[in-house]
Amino acid sequence: MQVTLDAVGHRFAEGPWLFRGLSQTLLPARVYALTGPSGSGKSTLLSLLAGWAQPTQGRIRHDGVDRVGWVFQNPHGVPGRTARDHVALPLLARGSAPASADLDAASLLDRFGLGGVADQPFRSLSGGEAQRLMLARGVAAGPSLFLVDEPTAQLDLATGKEVNVALGQIATEGTIVVVATHDSRTRDACTDHIDLHDYQDGRP
Numbered sequence: 001m002q003v004t005l006d007a008v009g010h011r012f013a014e015g016p017w018l019f020r021g022l023s024q025t026l027l028p029a030r031v032y033a034l035t036g037p038s039g040s041g042k043s044t045l046l047s048l049l050a051g052w053a054q055p056t057q058g059r060i061r062h063d064g065v066d067r068v069g070w071v072f073q074n075p076h077g078v079p080g081r082t083a084r085d086h087v088a089l090p091l092l093a094r095g096s097a098p099a100s101a102d103l104d105a106a107s108l109l110d111r112f113g114l115g116g117v118a119d120q121p122f123r124s125l126s127g128g129e130a131q132r133l134m135l136a137r138g139v140a141a142g143p144s145l146f147l148v149d150e151p152t153a154q155l156d157l158a159t160g161k162e163v164n165v166a167l168g169q170i171a172t173e174g175t176i177v178v179v180a181t182h183d184s185r186t187r188d189a190c191t192d193h194i195d196l197h198d199y200q201d202g203r204p
Contacts, residue, residue, distance in 0.1 A: 001064035001144060002027050003049065003176060003198040005092040009057035009199075010044055018044055019199040020057060026145075031167055031177040036196030044171040045196070046147045049178060062145070065176070069143030073150040075130035077122035083109060083133050084118040090140040113159060113168050116198065127154040133164060139170055146170060148179045152186050164189035 002025055009020035018041030026032060026049075034042050048060060050068050077086055084105050091101035109118050112132040117125060118182050125133060131154050138146060148167065152160035164186055171177045171191070181187055 001070045001174075001176070001177050003065060003145060004061040005058065006061070007058035008048070008055045008060060010041060010048065010055050010127065011016065012080070017056075017200070019066065020021075021198045022058070022196075022199045023195075024194060026176050026178065028144075028158045029171050031086055031144050031179060031190040032192045032194055033190035034194050034196070035178040035182070038182075040200065042196060043088055043149060043177045045180065046149060046180055049200070062065075062109040065144040067112070067141065068145045068147065069138040069141050071134045071138045072155075073153060075134045075198045077125075077130060077133065079123040080121050082119050082121055082166055083114055083125065083128065083129075086138050088134055090137060090142075094142055105140065108134075108140055111139075111169070113135045128159055129155070131155065133179055135163065135166070141173060145176045146178070148177065150181055151179060152181065152183045157185070160185060161189075184204040 005022055008022040009017055012015045034045060036042055048055050050070055071140045075157055087105035087108050090103040091104050108119060109115050112137065114129060114132055116128055135151060151163050155163060167177055167179060179186060179190060187193060
């Protein structure tokens with residue numbers, strides 16, 4: 001399984017290029033930090049990797065990737081639904097029995113430091129808790145390619161470190177993880193680094 005970017009570039013209409021000449025092979029068990037200044041195209045590249053849009057230049061090939069997960073920067077959940085149910089539902093959708101889904105959901109919540117709020121409704125969670133819940137829900141869906149946008153933006157240092165460790169664990173279980181981030185600690189916790197600033201003139 002891999003995702004291959006072959007001389008990828010993108011711009012909107014006749015506007016300036018966000019990036020050009022990006023070639024990279026993304027592999028399982030790796031966590032790729034995607035960095036660059038605001039407006040450099042980090043979220044745009046995530047959408048290209050997800051297949052939601054096509055690059056203006058070059059191509060992206062997905063080999064053996066059967067499911068893509070994306071966790072957005074701003075968490076969105078069902079206000080009255082518990083944290084546990086947010087995570088259990090994707091497991092049920094994948095065919096898990098209710099009892100098994102409940103146990104696996106509890107394990108995922110613990111992984112992201114949410115065991116203590118498992119039975120709390122989404123509306124009562126803090127911003128950081130809601131962000132971590134979206135990560136747990138995304139993992140529950142079993143993605144081959146996991147795209148994460150600014151996962152530690154709303155977290156304190158200790159919790160951000162826990163999330164970085166959890167993302168690394170997810171990768172070692174056979175997932176390709178790509179993290180768009182401004183956080184130097186998240187970048188340093190990743191195994192690989194793609195800086196879009198290096199591709200703004202098409203000559204990496």
